[in-house]
Amino acid sequence: MEISLPTFDFLVVAPEIVVLITALLVMVVDMVIGREQKGRLAWVALVGVLAAGALSYYLWDGSDPALHDMLAADGYALFLNLAILVAAALAILFSLEYTGRVGLAQGEYYTLLLLSTAGMMLMAAAINLMTIFLALEILSISLYVLVGLNRAERRSAEAALKYFVLGAFASGFLLYGMALIYGQAGTTSLAGIRAAVQAGGEPSALLLVGLGLMIAGFGFKVALVPFQMWTPDVYQGAPTSVTAFMSVGAKVAGFAALGRVALYAFGDLQGDWRWVLAVLSALTMTVGNLAALRQANLKRMLAYSSIAHAGYALAGLAAGNAQGTSGLLFYLFAYAFMNAGAFAIIIAAGRFEGATGGGETLDDFAGLAARKPGLAVAMALFMLSLAGVPPLAGFLAKLYVFGAAVRGGLIWLAVFGVVNSVISAYYYLRVVVSMYMREGRPAAVPAPVCAGLQVGVALAAVAIVLLGLWPGPIVDLARVAALALLGG
Amino acid sequence: MTVSQVVFILLSIAALGGALGVVFARNLFRAALALVLSFVGVAGFYVLLEAEFLAMVQILVYVGAIAILIIFAIMLSRRMMSSETQPWNEQWVGAVVVAAALFAALVFILSRVDWPATEAQVPADSISQLGQALVSPDFYVLPFEVASVLLLVALVGAVIIAREQ
């Protein structure tokens, strides 16, 4: 029997491999260094993430290579890699002091963070139902554990359990959908499915039901209504740095796979899925925003707001055109900065003495502007960007996806989005009001903010301003990435 | 009715009956035993589909390892062994409605599907072909490797959850 060495172009998956190796490295280093030196693990992780980011950027030469119908390093994957790695890098910066304060085991924390980052990146690169599912499980299982990592907090464990049970359920849906699609197409490769879709005249019910179940499965990951039930409890219960990470990363990964399946594999059945996504999008943003209006806890409010943002981003996908796709990509990229940044401020606020709400309630933010002007400015920027106020990144992202929706003939969806943006302005502004226009209670004394977190927040704030004022380069990248997926 | 159809029905009764037993049993230990029955039923399906290797793996992994581990866990923790759990909660009506609706919808749709079936016979050396496909770069070595990462993640996660604070 002849054994040939596999001919792999490892460069195609080099960023993923770098992140994985860093994860293993963190595990090993964790065993050999002393207890008080654990903080250095963060730097190991950060270096790995940055290296992977640089690799992703330099690999991007427009050749869009693929590995045996399993993984691709096309522009689409590499662009999303950047968004995921941004979220990971920011999360690591935000965790520097937080992990110690809350008492999270740092070795395990950073290992899982990197593993789930790798899972997200694999998901963005996956061009086969099999790799999509495996990647999804990698990222999900790491996130289940990360959510429950805070043993001292009961809510953390409860959140983990809830996330796990519902997540397993969603995985079941996804798998069932994949099985049906495989049953019709006879292959798990997205290119093969695309061919099968193109071949048949009348779309087979198997394919459509399969797609529907897959949308439900991904819908859970990115928190689309009606699969969003878990979001507020999980976001609130999880350690805040984990929330910052997963609220961005899991969404990016979920949208990455959903985009590939819908736009590429099922691109010829647009007429059948576009209206479903459009309705889900409208429902998602409306439910998310209306629920967010009533929240006093900031983590919960941001959880609902992240549901609403999933709805906005989905509008880009529902538009079903190249502009919508690049709009979705730009949206996710911008969202990574503003949402992670907002959670970072909550992490900082958790240290305030006398912050009765753990730095999570509006009251804890009262009068912040007077005592921590830098944090307050950053938080105001994040809130305004999330609300979609120009010239910040969130505005341009919304302009992009709503514009694509109008172009795709979904004017009603754009109207929904606009009305929702107005509703959302109310609750985002409440935070600004609290920081700038209310007196703080004398008890809530701001504590010094860790330098790493300051750097992360500053980077995120600068990024959302730059993305709003000078979006040209990223818009270009997003367009190239979208074309890599759609072809042409 | 052919023989294989009769066998299929019997296996289905075993698999579904076992699954119902898992859900309805008040005693955890009995639920675990019912789980074994369900797994065996699924293994039977594989045999029926001429996938003997998968059937064997099913028995080895799910019955031999997972179910046994579950039983171990139950027997080793006294409290769970003795307690009778209540499998119902107040939301069961809604759950039944949703499940029935989903079931009806799936049955309705799937009954109208013209199922594509391949004429090809299962090759005789399917096991060796399977083995090669799993490590061949042209087939599944990549998912194979990714799956190993998944196992690593699960392992790390399990250790963290199980460890004392």
Added chain:
Amino acid sequence: MILLWLILWLLSGGLLAWLLSRWRAVWARWVSLFFTATYLASLVVIWILSPEAEEAGPGSWLIDLNLSWIPNLGINLHLALDGLGLLLLLLVGVLGVMTVATSWTGAQERTGFFHFNLLWILAALAGVFMAMDLVLFYLFWEMMLIPLYFLIGIWGYENRVYATLKFFIFTQAGGLLMLLSILGLYFAHGNNTGVYTFDYFQLLGNTVPLATAIWLMLGFFVAFAVKLPAVPVHTWLPDAHTQAPTAGSVDLAGLVLKAGAYGLLRFLVPLFPEAAGRIAPAAMILGVIGILYGAFQAYGQTDLKRMVAYTSVSHMGFVLLGVFAWNPLALQGAVVVMIAHGISTGALFILAGDIQERIHSRDLERMGGLWSTMPRMGAVGLLFALASLGLPGLGNFVGEFLVLLGAFQANVPIAVLATLAFVVSAVYSLAMIQRVFFGPNREGWDLPDASPREMGIWVVMVVLIVVLGLYPRPVLDTARPALEALQEYAAAGEHVEVEVGEASWLGSTAHGSWDTAVDGVDGGRP
């Protein structure tokens, strides 16, 4: 480049004021004064250097700057200045200096941030009046909201949080509807021509079908009507005005409302001439309702600032009326009303602010007889109240009279109704002066009269309103080429065949009433 520098100048002035205030608060005031004054001075220079109206001719743009910004979305950094923009920029400059001067002793807390917001509002307004790319316009449009929001929310009075939220939600809702319309226009135009652009000049004369154009136009209309404000979307204004600090009220009334009027003039009608023609009668009626409703409401108020706020609703009704009459007289009148209202209402808000600073109340019931203790302020107040009621010789009269003349040509019944405004405005203006300055001094106030700083502000404002009333020609001459250009754009964009040659609603200056104009458009459609 000068146009971009004008904006950047104010933005950097704001930043500098904020930074320097960390060491000494008063530096923020001097820095702001310096930056607004130099801004005003450079605009005056531009004005003096700008060609005479006769040479200029219609459609001549004084300065134009077009830089590529986000090319693959068709968004450009396109700023341009014509006579209309120049006048409004001058107004921004004048009121900018005035607001800095009038808040010299106010805003003791977070002085730097206060001036930062003040200058950024001015910068955003300057951008609004110069932006010739719709996305850029929208960007500045929203950008003025945020600092204004902080200005009212932090330094406002007792009910400020409610007022700011209401203000923000109203204007944000209007703005986003406009954004939708901008997008719709972008794609409708792109689908027709293959050119996807947000550029104003390329979108002029677009061939969007009327049915679509009406919807797009309504999006713009709502945004501008909220800012203007037109009844019934004016309800944010009394709250915002009442709760704002003096500088905020002056900026709001004097400048921000003008942005709405400017939008109607610059964008709404030229971009959608036919669609605007369809709603013109309704819009003019809204204008008249605004004039009368604002006046009646003003009369009923017991809060001085609220009262002045309602007079704004009334005055801006004239602008709405004038814009939709869309003939040379009415348009020139609308521009003069915009400027005169900016000065006179700004002055009244400064007056209200100065009184509040002294007696810590805005309640008209507690005032009365203040003339005896503050005669100089009383005289100034009387003058601006007279301006507000449209006394000939003062700026407001010129504008409102021109608007009425123009409206009369367009639609006689509406113009007649609007004439009632002179009566009702006399009632509320005199009632205001009566309640504040005359009558018995019930509370026995003994107050210091206007300080030299306050007197300085007053003198400038008085001179401006009197000059505008007696010799409005420079203003009219500057505005005319720009307005003629706008009319040409609109006429060129109206591509429907009209049966009776001169009955196009845009061309009907002499005798075409609104009914025939609209019929003409109707009759032209197959």
